[in-house]
Amino acid sequence: MNVNGTPTRTIRPAPAARAVDIIDQTALPHDFRWLRLASLAEAAHAIRSMQVRGAPLIGVTAAYGVALALTVHADDATLRQAVATLAATRPTAVNLHWALARIAAHLAPLPEAQRADAAWAEAAAIAEEDVAQCRAIGTHGLALLRPLAGRRGRLQLMTHCNAGWLATVDHGTALAPIYAAFDAGIPVHVWVSETRPRNQGLLTAWELAQHGVPHTVIADNAAGLLLARGEVDAVIVGADRIAANGDVANKVGTYLKALAAYAADVPFFVAAPRSTIDFACASGADIPIEEREGDEVRVVHGRDDAGQPAAVRQLPASEAVANPAFDVTRANLVAAIISERGSAPASTDGLLSLYPEERRG
Numbered sequence: 001m002n003v004n005g006t007p008t009r010t011i012r013p014a015p016a017a018r019a020v021d022i023i024d025q026t027a028l029p030h031d032f033r034w035l036r037l038a039s040l041a042e043a044a045h046a047i048r049s050m051q052v053r054g055a056p057l058i059g060v061t062a063a064y065g066v067a068l069a070l071t072v073h074a075d076d077a078t079l080r081q082a083v084a085t086l087a088a089t090r091p092t093a094v095n096l097h098w099a100l101a102r103i104a105a106h107l108a109p110l111p112e113a114q115r116a117d118a119a120w121a122e123a124a125a126i127a128e129e130d131v132a133q134c135r136a137i138g139t140h141g142l143a144l145l146r147p148l149a150g151r152r153g154r155l156q157l158m159t160h161c162n163a164g165w166l167a168t169v170d171h172g173t174a175l176a177p178i179y180a181a182f183d184a185g186i187p188v189h190v191w192v193s194e195t196r197p198r199n200q201g202l203l204t205a206w207e208l209a210q211h212g213v214p215h216t217v218i219a220d221n222a223a224g225l226l227l228a229r230g231e232v233d234a235v236i237v238g239a240d241r242i243a244a245n246g247d248v249a250n251k252v253g254t255y256l257k258a259l260a261a262y263a264a265d266v267p268f269f270v271a272a273p274r275s276t277i278d279f280a281c282a283s284g285a286d287i288p289i290e291e292r293e294g295d296e297v298r299v300v301h302g303r304d305d306a307g308q309p310a311a312v313r314q315l316p317a318s319e320a321v322a323n324p325a326f327d328v329t330r331a332n333l334v335a336a337i338i339s340e341r342g343s344a345p346a347s348t349d350g351l352l353s354l355y356p357e358e359r360r361g
């Protein structure tokens with residue numbers, strides 16, 4: 001996508017410099033800056049701290065983290081350690097674990113002398129696949145949105161968190177069909193949920209503003225009113241892990257929006273590439289839910305009136321808080337899964353209709 005008119009992706013490999021550059025998403029929406037990762041430790045920290053975030057993008061970043069590690073040492077112990085270090089950063093997004101399993105399986109049979117170059121090439125291949133798959137999600141998602149347009153002046157959409165191009169290498173997942181509809185000339189407006197406590201909705205607002213897509217930022221708790229009032233034609237979100245039965249793990253608060261959409265008879269779509277679907281995970285009950293640091297709830301980070309970074313402690317450090325980063329939406333609340341291969345019901349048969357090669361027995 002474009003930043004100030006310049007085509008930009010979220011990650012830029014620099015193998016010659018033994019580094020990879022990522023957009024520092026903890027600085028957005030106020031500052032746009034690149035961050036250079038030059039070691040396994042820096043890649044792991046970037047994922048854990050959410051300098052880089054988004055299910056597909058953390059998978060790609062982890063793959064480059066393995067390349068950074070093997071550029072220094074390419075023995076089996078280093079490969080195992082790199083995979084273990086990166087796998088420990090965040091548990092829920094299966095994309096991270098899928099990418100690590102894929103690059104490890106690709107590198108293990110190779111002679112040590114060939115592993116570094118092969119790691120950079122495989123990480124780049126995973127990144128390019130993500131770009132193509134997210135572009136296709138936009139096309140297939142547009143096919144679902146187009147029939148909903150025309151009911152009123154603008155197609156009224158709602159999303160949660162950030163599942164735009166910032167969460168992928170390019171195009172995004174949930175936002176890809178929105179960009180596709182906007183670029184096709186369909187009048188759209190997006191209700192953007194701020195998504196406490198890390199406020200990834202502000203990243204979505206930044207993205208949409210960059211592309212010129214009309215939008216309105218709302219408090220998370222306002223979504224139910226808008227849905228009940230009939231001000232939303234469809235909800236479209238991303239996913240961090242889709243279980244084999246169609247249950248969906250996504251940013252915390254997604255489930256509440258799915259319940260409100262169901263009560264308001266508004267279609268609730270989930271957009272995700274193949275790397276987000278975990279056929280080895282039977283149902284949402286088996287998806288690990290990341291619990292993050294309590295200060296993400298206790299402390300609000302923003303800007304003061306002078307535009308300087310400011311952190312406001314809302315609660316004493318001793319105050320007990322819970323901070324689950326994701327929740328699980330049961331498949332029966334999901335109108336369709338949108339992937340690079342098309343759309344299908346959120347069910348075992350639906351997912352297998354998209355990926356028949358995964359059918360066992």
Ligand SMILES: CSC[C@H]1O[C@H](OP(=O)(O)O)[C@H](O)[C@@H]1O
Nearest residue numbers: 053054055163167173238239251
């Ligand atoms: C394109 S899916 C992005 C997905 O990842 C986000 O989580 P986080 O910001 O914690 O990495 C959120 O769940 C999005 O839906």
